[in-house]
Amino acid sequence: MSATKxxxxxxxxxxxxxxxxxGQEPHERPELWELVERVARDVFGRYNYSEVRLPVxxxxxxxxxxxxxxxxxxTKEMFLFTDxxxxxxxxxPEGTPGVVRAFVEHNLDRLAQPTKLWYMGPMFxxxxxxxxxxxxxxxxxxxxxxxxxxxxxxxxxxxLYAIHKSLGVKGEVVYLNNLGDFETRRRYxxxxxxxxxxxxAHLDPDSRxxxxxxxxxxxxxxSKETQELLDEAPLIGDFLxxxxxxxxxxxxxxxxxxxxxxxxxxxxxxxxxxxTLTVFEAKSAALGAQDTVGAGGRYNGLVExxxxxxxxxxxxxxxxxxxxxxxxxxEGGAGLDAYFxxxxxxARLPALxxxxxxxxxxxxxxxxxxxxxxxxxxxxxxxxxxxxxxxxGDEELARGVxxxxxxxxxxxxxxxxxxxxxxxxxxxxx
RNA sequence: GUGAUCGUAGCUCAGUUGGCAGAGCAUCGGGUUGUGGUCCCGAAGGUCGCGGGUUCGAGCCCCGUCGAUCACCCCA
Numbered sequence: 238m239s240a241t242k243x244x245x246x247x248x249x250x251x252x253x254x255x256x257x258x259x260g261q262e263p264h265e266r267p268e269l270w271e272l273v274e275r276v277a278r279d280v281f282g283r284y285n286y287s288e289v290r291l292p293v294x295x296x297x298x299x300x301x302x303x304x305x306x307x308x309x310x311x312t313k314e315m316f317l318f319t320d321x322x323x324x325x326x327x328x329x330p331e332g333t334p335g336v337v338r339a340f341v342e343h344n345l346d347r348l349a350q351p352t353k354l355w356y357m358g359p360m361f362x363x364x365x366x367x368x369x370x371x372x373x374x375x376x377x378x379x380x381x382x383x384x385x386x387x388x389x390x391x392x393x394x395x396x397l398y399a400i401h402k403s404l405g406v407k408g409e410v411v412y413l414n415n416l417g418d419f420e421t422r423r424r425y426x427x428x429x430x431x432x433x434x435x436x437x438a439h440l441d442p443d444s445r446x447x448x449x450x451x452x453x454x455x456x457x458x459x460s461k462e463t464q465e466l467l468d469e470a471p472l473i474g475d476f477l478x479x480x481x482x483x484x485x486x487x488x489x490x491x492x493x494x495x496x497x498x499x500x501x502x503x504x505x506x507x508x509x510x511x512x513t514l515t516v517f518e519a520k521s522a523a524l525g526a527q528d529t530v531g532a533g534g535r536y537n538g539l540v541e542x543x544x545x546x547x548x549x550x551x552x553x554x555x556x557x558x559x560x561x562x563x564x565x566x567x568e569g570g571a572g573l574d575a576y577f578x579x580x581x582x583x584a585r586l587p588a589l590x591x592x593x594x595x596x597x598x599x600x601x602x603x604x605x606x607x608x609x610x611x612x613x614x615x616x617x618x619x620x621x622x623x624x625x626x627x628x629x630g631d632e633e634l635a636r637g638v639x640x641x642x643x644x645x646x647x648x649x650x651x652x653x654x655x656x657x658x659x660x661x662x663x664x665x666x667x
Numbered sequence: 668g669u670g671a672u673c674g675u676a677g678c679u680c681a682g683u684u685g686g687c688a689g690a691g692c693a694u695c696g697g698g699u700u701g702u703g704g705u706c707c708c709g710a711a712g713g714u715c716g717c718g719g720g721u722u723c724g725a726g727c728c729c730c731g732u733c734g735a736u737c738a739c740c741c742c743a
Contacts, residue, residue, distance in 0.1 A: 366735085623703095
């Protein structure tokens with residue numbers, strides 16, 4: 238916050254640093270990130286997904302091709318730059334294009350199908366920041382390539398739901414829709430456009446501008462008048478092909494079987510061009526206007542469009558900052574096993590040696606390096622959440638022992654220093 | 668990119684009609700020459716976001732700028 242004296246982080250970014258949570262947003266706390274990573278890794282493992290780690294920048298063209306020339310993400314939110322070889326590059330605004338690119342580049346369709354992948358990493362969008370919206374933010378995502386099976390849709394949605402649930406996201410509702418296949422949209426879009434043209438005078442300016450290029454996005458409008466108008470508009474549900482209708486029904490049956498609560502929302506459209514059939518959005522009532530915690534959908538034409546085989550695909554992305562904002566912050570972290578308190582300079586080397594031995598044995602410990610008073614060092618032990626304080630002073634050195642103090646009970650016993658860490662461990666265990 | 672509100676100690680915030688920058692918490696030290704989490708005392712910590720203007724005098728008023736928050740646009 239202060240920053241008169243030096244540099245500040247770039248607009249729309251934030252730092253993760255130790256601070257005991259004081260004045261920090263949850264996503265600024267390192268212990269919460271460790272928790273998220275642990276949980277994500279664990280859940281993905283249980284669903285048999287493999288991790289991919291990809292560059293945070295790609296050829297800009299890749300995003301234009303996949304996300305869509307008219308999408309906001311591409312037209313106004315990309316961080317673009319040219320490298321010294323004249324290549325047009327972009328910091329990735331989302332994860333899916335990179336994953337599909339890597340899938341095609343490495344011929345991952347040779348692996349067992351479908352290919353189930355997950356990632357976690359920063360995404361970049363040049364937009365006005367807000368709480369729960371940052372220019373650099375972290376998404377956890379999954380992509381399943383190579384299967385059109387609606388039960389894969391179910392798995393992906395349940396995966397998203399499981400991650401949120403494991404991390405304590407509050408007030409979550411999953412919205413589901415089906416945007417149809419290409420045939421569906423060929424019939425539906427002209428119908429919708431025709432309807433909107435008739436009422437063009439009553440549309441808000443943004444919706445009017447989208448009329449020709451992407452009329453379905455009109456459903457995203459927050460204008461009251463436009464929304465009232467849309468009550469009369471034709472809905473895509475009535476235009477779904479036989480296949481699309483069956484797909485949606487199968488997804489619903491699967492979600493019901495798993496007991497995942499969802500709401501069908503025929504007005505749900507997504508900002509990216511590549512979606513087909515299933516789209517979904519998980520929102521949390523615990524957030525403000527940026528209430529989407531995670532979202533995704535099926536993209537059956539994308540792999541081929543990016544130069545790969547004609548394979549189906551589906552995936553989601555979920556924002557870690559938003560997960561943490563919408564979650565109950567867990568309290569209490571793991572403390573140290575031992576904290577060494579040295580009362581005379583001659584005690585420092587023996588303490589260092591013992592601490593090293595304990596660390597080698599797998600215990601966590603720390604010592605005072607600030608030459609503090611005994612009282613100060615005990616405070617340090619307390620603040621570090623140490624289970625034991627190991628005290629070495631004049632008297633102990635003279636008798637070749639250290640005092641092992643249980644910080645919770647206050648009980649103290651002596652252990653011979655020459656007995657080494659094993660004896661300390663035994664004494665501590667008692 | 669548009670609009671509104673805000674910016675004072677590490678954190679949360681007081682600061683009157685413009686008159687010597689404060690509190691609580693946190694930090695460090697002392698009370699207990701070697702024993703923490705309670706209590707008491709003390710210390711340290713600020714170019715009041717930054718730059719300009721008005722004024723004898725600006726944390727306070729005016730302009731600009733940067734940043735944050737909220738709402739749009741859109742999204743995770």
